[in-house]
Amino acid sequence: MKIYHERENHTFYTVVKNLKCVLDYELHGEDIEIYHTYVPESLRGQGIAAALTEEISKYALENNLKIIPTCSYAVSFYRRNFEKYKNILKEDSLQNDGSCRIK
DSSP states (O other), X not given: OOOEEEGGGTEEEEEETTEEEEEEEEEETTEEEEEEEEOOGGGTXXXXXXXXXXXXXXXXXXXXXXXXXXXXXXXXXXXXXHHHHGGGBOTTXXXXXXXXXXX
């Protein structure tokens, strides 16, 4: 699956079966807040949101950014994969349960 990064819109996305799946973020200095992920219902459970989250994790690592997950999916993802990503997570950023917001 090809994942695209629209820096000007602060979005990572992919298109599967003509449906767009997105992960939206905001930059706050040296922090990157993941505030929204969306995968259409018919595509859920196929690892698409995880692939988008892994891609932004690579981006954060390459750019020395700390991730603040505020989207409920992102919070859950980083809790499940804490050991792998703990070095790029902002300290205490997993203390909330997350709440997605729309752009």
